[in-house]
Structures are given as structure tokens and as C-alpha cells.
Amino acid sequence: MPLAETYLETRHHELRKTRMSMLDGNLTGNLRSVQAGVSARAYRDGYWGFASAPADGADVQARVRQLAADNARTMVGFGTRTTLNLPGAHYRGDQPAQGRPALSAADCGERMAALHAHCMARYPGLRSTRVMITDEHHIKQLQTEGGGQALARIQRAAVYVVLVGQDDQGAPIELAEIISGLGSLADLDWSVPALAPALDRLHDHLQAKRHAVAARGGEHTVVLAPDLAGMLAHEAMGHPCEADAVLSGAVTADLQGRRVASDLITMVDLAHHWNGHELMCPVYVDDEGTPAEDVTMIERGMLRQFMHSRETAARLNLAPSGNARAYGPDDEPLVRMRNTAILPGSSTLDELIAGVDDGYLLLDTSNGQADATTEFMFGVNLAYEIRAGKLGRAVRDTTLSGSALKVLQSVDGVGSDMKWSCNGYCGKKQPMVVSVGGPSLRARAHLGGE
Amino acid sequence: MSAAIRGAAFAIDSAAEQVLQALRRRGFEQVQVTVSDTLRCELNLAHNEPSLLRSNEARKLSATGIVAGRRASSEGSDLGPAGVAALVDQIWSSAQSAPVDEANAVSTGQLLRLRRGPQQADPPALAAALRQLLDWRAAHTPTMMIEEALAAHVRSRSHTLTSGGSVIDCELGWCEMSVFGLARDAGQTSSFNFAGGSAETLTEVPTLFGIDRMMRELTQQVHTQPLGERFVGDVVLAPGAVTDLLGWLMGQLRDSPLIDGSSLFRNRVGDRVASPLLTLRSRYDAPGCAPLSADAFVTPAVTLLDAGHLTQLTPSLYGSRKTGLAHRPVAADGWELVAGSTPLAEVIAAVPRGALVDRLSMGNPAPNGDFSGVIKNSFRIDDGQRGAALAETMISGNVAQMLDQVVAVSRERIDTGSGALPWLRIAGLHFS
Numbered sequence: 001m002p003l004a005e006t007y008l009e010t011r012h013h014e015l016r017k018t019r020m021s022m023l024d025g026n027l028t029g030n031l032r033s034v035q036a037g038v039s040a041r042a043y044r045d046g047y048w049g050f051a052s053a054p055a056d057g058a059d060v061q062a063r064v065r066q067l068a069a070d071n072a073r074t075m076v077g078f079g080t081r082t083t084l085n086l087p088g089a090h091y092r093g094d095q096p097a098q099g100r101p102a103l104s105a106a107d108c109g110e111r112m113a114a115l116h117a118h119c120m121a122r123y124p125g126l127r128s129t130r131v132m133i134t135d136e137h138h139i140k141q142l143q144t145e146g147g148g149q150a151l152a153r154i155q156r157a158a159v160y161v162v163l164v165g166q167d168d169q170g171a172p173i174e175l176a177e178i179i180s181g182l183g184s185l186a187d188l189d190w191s192v193p194a195l196a197p198a199l200d201r202l203h204d205h206l207q208a209k210r211h212a213v214a215a216r217g218g219e220h221t222v223v224l225a226p227d228l229a230g231m232l233a234h235e236a237m238g239h240p241c242e243a244d245a246v247l248s249g250a251v252t253a254d255l256q257g258r259r260v261a262s263d264l265i266t267m268v269d270l271a272h273h274w275n276g277h278e279l280m281c282p283v284y285v286d287d288e289g290t291p292a293e294d295v296t297m298i299e300r301g302m303l304r305q306f307m308h309s310r311e312t313a314a315r316l317n318l319a320p321s322g323n324a325r326a327y328g329p330d331d332e333p334l335v336r337m338r339n340t341a342i343l344p345g346s347s348t349l350d351e352l353i354a355g356v357d358d359g360y361l362l363l364d365t366s367n368g369q370a371d372a373t374t375e376f377m378f379g380v381n382l383a384y385e386i387r388a389g390k391l392g393r394a395v396r397d398t399t400l401s402g403s404a405l406k407v408l409q410s411v412d413g414v415g416s417d418m419k420w421s422c423n424g425y426c427g428k429k430q431p432m433v434v435s436v437g438g439p440s441l442r443a444r445a446h447l448g449g450e
Numbered sequence: 451m452s453a454a455i456r457g458a459a460f461a462i463d464s465a466a467e468q469v470l471q472a473l474r475r476r477g478f479e480q481v482q483v484t485v486s487d488t489l490r491c492e493l494n495l496a497h498n499e500p501s502l503l504r505s506n507e508a509r510k511l512s513a514t515g516i517v518a519g520r521r522a523s524s525e526g527s528d529l530g531p532a533g534v535a536a537l538v539d540q541i542w543s544s545a546q547s548a549p550v551d552e553a554n555a556v557s558t559g560q561l562l563r564l565r566r567g568p569q570q571a572d573p574p575a576l577a578a579a580l581r582q583l584l585d586w587r588a589a590h591t592p593t594m595m596i597e598e599a600l601a602a603h604v605r606s607r608s609h610t611l612t613s614g615g616s617v618i619d620c621e622l623g624w625c626e627m628s629v630f631g632l633a634r635d636a637g638q639t640s641s642f643n644f645a646g647g648s649a650e651t652l653t654e655v656p657t658l659f660g661i662d663r664m665m666r667e668l669t670q671q672v673h674t675q676p677l678g679e680r681f682v683g684d685v686v687l688a689p690g691a692v693t694d695l696l697g698w699l700m701g702q703l704r705d706s707p708l709i710d711g712s713s714l715f716r717n718r719v720g721d722r723v724a725s726p727l728l729t730l731r732s733r734y735d736a737p738g739c740a741p742l743s744a745d746a747f748v749t750p751a752v753t754l755l756d757a758g759h760l761t762q763l764t765p766s767l768y769g770s771r772k773t774g775l776a777h778r779p780v781a782a783d784g785w786e787l788v789a790g791s792t793p794l795a796e797v798i799a800a801v802p803r804g805a806l807v808d809r810l811s812m813g814n815p816a817p818n819g820d821f822s823g824v825i826k827n828s829f830r831i832d833d834g835q836r837g838a839a840l841a842e843t844m845i846s847g848n849v850a851q852m853l854d855q856v857v858a859v860s861r862e863r864i865d866t867g868s869g870a871l872p873w874l875r876i877a878g879l880h881f882s
Binding site for chain 2: 023024025026027028029030031032033034035036037047048049050051052053054055056067071072074075077078081104105106109110113127128130164167171172173174214215217218244245247248249250251254330332365366367368369371372373375377378379380381396397398399401402403429446447448449450
């Protein structure tokens with residue numbers, strides 16, 4: 001494993017985005033953006049220096065490299081510091097472009113209008129619809145002082161259709177259908193015929209939510225649909241297994257090699273493939289030039305590995321895993337997840353529900369948040385009561401929370417289904433494009449309510 | 451430590467004018483163009499140690515064109531002839547396929563020239579601020595692990611033009627500081643927390659932005675207790691949690707819920723919609739803030755909640771033309787809740803049963819305001835006494851009702867630059 005006491009990476013990063021939003025048929029957002037920049041990060045005398053600038057200057061690359069090195073040396077003003085030997089190989093290779101040619105603005109606008117028209121015609125009680133589409137394409141050319149040279153791409157797209165109705169008291173209620181995937185909007189099938197069945201199901205749920213009851217606050221047996229299991233993997237144990245969090249004192253620091261979950265649970269952060277398929281955020285090389293490897297955080301309930309940058313790997317005397325990622329041209333790499341999932345088991349969703357005497361089925365989630373203690377929460381937009389193994393009334397918006405260690409140890413059933421998604425962003429100083437995946441799960445957790 | 455960044459000698463005003471003319475030549479009837487450049491000098495701490503010095507130089511061109519009621523926008527960073535030509539073509543192409551919407555328009559006659567705050571970075575002062583923070587941590591909160599902290603100077607210049615004759619030129623400089631971390635003791639870990647904000651200078655570290663309070667309380671939150679029972683009680687929300695309430699309220703006054711009709715306040719202007727103890731007003735002269743809306747209107751000072759009465763809605767020009775509601779432009783940042791007259795200690799002492807809540811960890815409230823969330827970095831209150839730090843405790847309620855049920859406002863506030871907020875005591879929350 002090559003080691004270096006000095007280190008320099010240079011990244012040319014182009015970020016292209018499309019954002020369109022339609023509210024009740026009105027095109028309220030119609031934006032395309034391109035941001036292109038050059039950045040350099042240098043490690044000298046135990047300190048880091050970083051510099052970035054717009055990409056169009058003639059001498060920009062030489063200038064940011066010099067400035068990054070100068071910045072690192074300037075930090076010595078804080079005092080001498082032990083210089084780490086930064087481990088890891090340096091990737092050489094290009095990730096080819098793939099996918100269909102991008103949709104035009106006209107194509108996108110027509111499809112959005114068709115979705116709005118379909119919803120208003122088919123669901124006459126609706127108060128409002130919102131259709132939002134987004135895609136972003138990162139193209140990164142990376143050079144490292146250790147000989148790395150790579151062209152990496154991240155491209156993902158998402159479509160959101162929000163149905164807004166009103167409940168029995170006349171208050172607004174809403175639910176969203178979201179599809180997301182690898183590639184551009186041209187690589188997703190978001191035509192009306194493709195989405196119509198899912199929108200029918202969404203509308204049925206919205207009707208049920210009109211008469212929804214409050215959740216009973218407290219600990220309950222819950223069946224989590226795959227969307228929530230993916231969120232659980234990311235928020236509850238993913239963040240505490242990022243090695244910078246471990247170095248900061250996350251409780252996982254003392255648990256490596258110990259049981260942290262039911263033996264039904266295996267949780268991974270995958271670099272680029274699973275089960276023979278390229279994942280939604282494929283990372284072959286990270287933004288430090290490290291070849292990306294899969295990380296098994298939890299193996300049949302036992303805490304095994306953490307996700308690393310070169311620096312965290314050096315501090316813990318381990319190998320880097322290719323998890324150092326930078327979101328934009330002005331950002332330095334941080335330890336971030338890539339494609340994080342709980343792997344599937346053998347039960348069906350019906351079997352998991354049938355085994356619940358008194359509990360809840362949680363079907364859809366909004367945002368989530370993690371903690372160094374492994375205490376997590378995420379918003380639940382769509383849920384039903386379970387009584388004697390049968391689904392009951394819909395439940396008003398609530399929040400799921402708990403200690404991931406307790407919740408994952410309480411898992412007594414894991415579904416054979418598996419769903420991946422990559423809408424939204426992970427937030428940690430910078431945003432980040434990630435994907436999450438998971439099967440259905442049954443566990444004990446805390447629901448907010450009266 | 452020497453200044454590490456160099457300014458970009460770049461004429462943003464002439465660049466904006468050139469882009470505006472290019473869009474007009476292409477055939478757009480209405481145009482808005484903003485060219486900006488930003489320089490950032492930032493020192494970072496990681497794991498209680500200085501770690502990184504950053505120099506960012508960023509440039510942005512934002513343009514919107516409207517032709518025959520069709521609107522499109524684009525952003526880029528390339529201001530060379532080819533970059534501008536590509537951006538103009540992109541907007542033209544996108545606008546051609548947009549639906550006609552007579553509500554589309556740009557601002558007219560808005561004039562502002564604003565130069566405010568320190569325009570040059572002072573890296574030695576940034577370094578001194580971080581040294582003060584590290585020294586204070588070592589002396590007063592040694593179990594605190596600063597996972598990351600920063601001290602930064604930002605200089606932002608922007609020049610906005612519209613085809614309606616608006617000319618808005620801003621040169622803003624300000625400093626930022628933030629601290630994020632947790633405390634760890636005897637193998638146990640607190641929840642993370644953070645504090646930070648913007649100021650003209652980074653003096654008074656670590657009292658600035660309530661950083662010292664946050665760090666002291668973290669060291670008291672390592673050993674926690676579950677609530678152990680369900681009850682209805684009071685919360686005393688710290689300023690960070692109050693931000694969540696105000697964010698929901700202000701979201702209800704903006705375009706989207708006004709246009710789709712889901713806003714709970716659309717027909718409530720002039721009504722009392724919150725406790726008479728609440729007065730919310732702008733402070734657009736705060737560090738890093740400017741009296742400007744995103745659609746290029748100069749925003750007059752405003753009192754949005756006057757003793758609980760809603761004085762206006764805040765639709766953009768588009769939202770106003772779409773709904774027929776009066777156009778009342780507001781800036782995104784720069785708000786304050788007027789302080790109360792009760793010392794925080796007395797606010798807490800009046801709570802029979804409840805919690806002192808520093809941070810709400812929750813999903814977005816439902817459109818009707820219903821929410822539930824985990825109360826993080828919080829202490830139990832019984833008979834007016836602050837007790838143990840809480841673990842795994844949730845509250846649920848309705849944000850609109852919470853605003854109405856504020857029964858005390860503290861005399862103390864935390865000023866983070868873009869906001870100055872007190873602690874609020876609110877009754878009637880469900881604890882579980």
C-alpha cells in the first residue's frame with residue numbers, strides 16, 4: 001500500500017442540473033444550471049489547504065494548486081503537527097458516459113402537463129397537484145500526486161407527483177409519488193401510462209388519509225416498508241459508521257466486533273454494483289482518487305467495518321474505502337455514504353403484517369436525521385394501523401424514532417423484497433447524492449403521537 | 451498567518467449589462483440578470499484541532515427571460531462570449547416550450563446601491579477566534595469534542611438588472627462562525643448539537659451566537675434518562691427550535707400554498723393568528739443580509755406579526771399576479787422576534803411539568819400544522835426545576851396552535867445575525 005506524507009489532488013468538476021416545477025398546471029420553475037470549477041486540496045506538514053475557482057481562467061489549475069499548497073503551509077501557524085502517512089492506491093481510468101440523450105425542455109414540459117391533466121381528470125376531488133422534475137450530472141476529472149488520473153460521473157434523476165386533497169375537517173393533506181434512478185430524466189419512464197397505476201394507489205391512500213387517526217405515542221411493533229428500511233440504514237447506522245463520526249466519539253467507536261443488531265440484519269455501503277446491477281450512485285473512484293470498495297458495516301448483526309477517507313484510515317490504521325466525496329466544485333471531500341442498504345431476507349410483507357397483533361405499517365417517509373448516539377428519527381407521511389394481523393385505519397403524519405441499536409436488535413422479520421431510491425440529498429456540511437435500499441422489516445420503535 | 455486569497459478584478463456591472471443586452475437582442479421582452487462573485491476565506495477545525503484553510507472564488511450568472519408570457523431561467527459560471535451565448539440560447543429554447551402565463555413579469559424601477567460590512571478577510575482574526583474557542587473548550591468543556599468548526603470571512607458582490615429599469619448593486623462582507631460536536635464521558639456520548647451565525651467581526655468568542663451555552667449544555671447531556679411516562683405539558687423552546695416554528699409560519703405566507711389554496715393564513719390578514727406576546731419583524735441590516743427579494747425588489751422594513759396579528763402575506767410578484775393578492779416583497783433572511791420582559795430563569799421556573807428543548811428533530815409538519823418530533827439536547831422540567839437530560843423523548847402538537855399558545859417570551863435572545871430570537875414557553879404539548 002503506497003504511503004505519502006504529502007498529498008495533492010486536483011479536480012475539474014462540472015455540475016449540470018435541470019429543475020422544473022409545475023403547480024396546478026402553472027410552470028412555476030423552469031431552470032437549468034451549469035457550474036464548472038477547478039479545485040485543489042493539498043496536505044502539507046499535517047494540515048490541509050483547499051482552493052477553488054471558476055474553470056474558465058487560463059491559469060486556473062496552476063493557481064488553485066499553488067494556493068492550496070500555500071494554505072496548507074499557512075496552517076503551520078497553529079503549531080507543528082504530526083504528519084500522517086496517507087494510505088491507499090491511486091485509481092487510473094475513465095467512467096464512460098451512458099444513457100439516452102437528454103430530454104428537451106419541451107419534452108419535459110409536455111410530460112409534466114400530461115401528468116397534471118391526468119390527475120385532475122381522474123381524481124376530481126383533488127385540491128391541487130404539484131409535479132417536480134430534477135436531474136443532475138456530475139463530471140469529475142481528478143488527478144492525484146500519487147499518480148491517479150480518473151474521469152468519474154454521477155448522474156441521477158427524480159420525478160415527484162404530489163396530490164393535495166383535504167381531510168374530513170377541510171384541512172389540507174398530501175401524498176407524493178416519487179420515482180428516481182440512475183441517469184437523466186430520459187432514462188426514467190415517467191409517462192402517464194407508466195405512472196398511472198402508482199398514482200391510482202396513491203390516490204387511494206389519500207382517500208384513506210382523509211379519515212386518518214392520530215398515532216398512539218410510544219413504543220410499538222412496526223412494519224417498515226422498503227422505503228423506510230433504506231432510510232433506517234442511512235440515518236440510523238450509516239452516519240454513525242462514517243469514520244469521521246467514529247473519531248468524534250460516536251457510540252459505534254466502542255462497538256466494532258460486537259453485536260449491534262439482530263442476526264437477520266446485514267447492512268452495507270456498496271460502491272457501484274449489487275446483485276449484478278449497477279447501482280443508482282455508482283462510485284468507482286472517490287474524490288481522493290481511491291478505488292472504491294464495498295463496506296460491510298453490519299454482518300449478521302455484528303458491527304464490522306467503517307467508511308473511510310485516506311485521513312480517517314490513516315488515523316485508525318486501516319485501508320481507505322473510497323468514501324471521500326465532494327458535492328460541488330467548491331467543496332472538499334468528506335466521508336460520505338454511496339449506496340447504503342439493509343440486505344433482504346426471506347419473509348413476505350404479508351407475513352410480516354400477519355405477525356403483528358397491535359402495531360403499525362409505515363409506508364412512506366419524508367426527511368430523516370441521525371445522531372452520534374444512533375438515536376434517529378424520520379417523518380412518516382403514510383401509515384396504517386395493524387390489528388390482529390390486518391390493516392386498519394390510516395394514520396396522520398407522525399415521526400418514527402428510536403435508538404438504532406435497540407431497533408435493529410428488535411428486528412424479527414426481514415422481507416425478501418428490495419427497493420432502491422436516490423431522490424433527495426444527504427446533508428453533512430455539504431449536500432450529497434446518495435442512494436438507499438432496503439427490504440420490508442418488522443421491529444419495535446417509538447412513534448410520536450397523543 | 452497571511453491573507454491567502456486574492457480578489458477577482460472583475461467588472462460585474464458591465465458583465466450584467468452585456469448579458470441583458472444579449473437577451474434583449476435574442477427577442478426576450480422582459481429580462482432579469484444577476485452577475486455575482488463571492489470570495490470565501492475559511493479556517494476549519496476537525497476533532498478539536500485546526501485542520502484546513504480554504505479559499506473559494508465563485509462566480510455566478512443568473513438570467514431569466516420572458517417572451518410572450520413564456521418564462522425560463524438559467525444559471526452558469528462562464529461569462530466568456532461562448533458561455534453567455536450558450537446560456538442565452540438555453541433560455542430561449544426553454545422559454546419557447548413553456549406555457550403562456552400572464553403572471554410572469556420582472557421587477558421595474560427598483561434602485562439600490564448597498565455596501566456593507568468588512569470587505570477584506572482578516573485571516574489572523576479568524577485564527578484568533580478559533581484559538582479562543584479551542585482554549586475555552588480545553589478550560590471549560592474538556593469533554594466536548596468539536597467535530598467541526600469554522601471561522602470564515604465572505605465577500606459577496608452582486609449586480610442585478612432588469613429590463614424594467616431595476617438596478618441593484620450590493621457589496622456585502624461578513625464573518626461566520628459555527629461549531630458542531632458532541633460531548634463524551636465515561637464511554638457515553640451526548641447527542642450532537644451546533645451553534646453559529648454571522649457577524650461583522652468574530653469578537654466575543656465563545657459567547658457569540660450562544661456557542662458557550664451550547665457547549666456547556668452538551669457536557670451536561672452525556673448521561674440521559676428516558677421520560678418514562680406520557681403526559682401533556684409545557685415546552686420552553688430555545689431559539690434554535692423557535693426557528694422551526696417561524697419557518698413553518700413564513701412558508702405558509704409564500705407563493706405555493708397561496709396559489710394552491712392550502713395556506714391556513716390566506717384569509718387571515720389582520721387577524722390575531724399567534725399569541726399577543728409575539729411580534730416578528732425584519733432586520734435586513736443584519737450582517738450578511740440585504741433588503742432584497744429573489745425577484746429583484748427592494749424590501750421595505752416590515753412587522754409581519756404585530757402582537758400576534760398577521761399584517762400581510764408575502765407573495766412574490768408572480769404569486770401576487772397569479773392570486774390577485776397584494777404584492778409585499780420580503781427578503782429571505784433577517785428576522786427577529788421582539789424580546790419579552792421575563793428572565794429565562796423565570797420562564798423555566800413557571801413550568802409545572804415539561805421540558806427545556808434546544809433542538810427539534812422532526813419531519814416537515816403536515817400542511818395543517820400537525821407535527822411530532824424528537825426533542826434533542828433537552829432537559830426535563832418538574833415544578834420549575836431543570837432536571838435530567840432527556841433521551842428518546844417525543845412531543846406532538848400543531849404548529850399553528852403552538853404559535854397561539856405561547857405564554858411567555860424570554861428577555862434574553864440569541865443573535866445569529868440573520869435572526870435574533872428569544873426562548874418561548876408553550877403549553878399543551880403531548881409528551882411520549
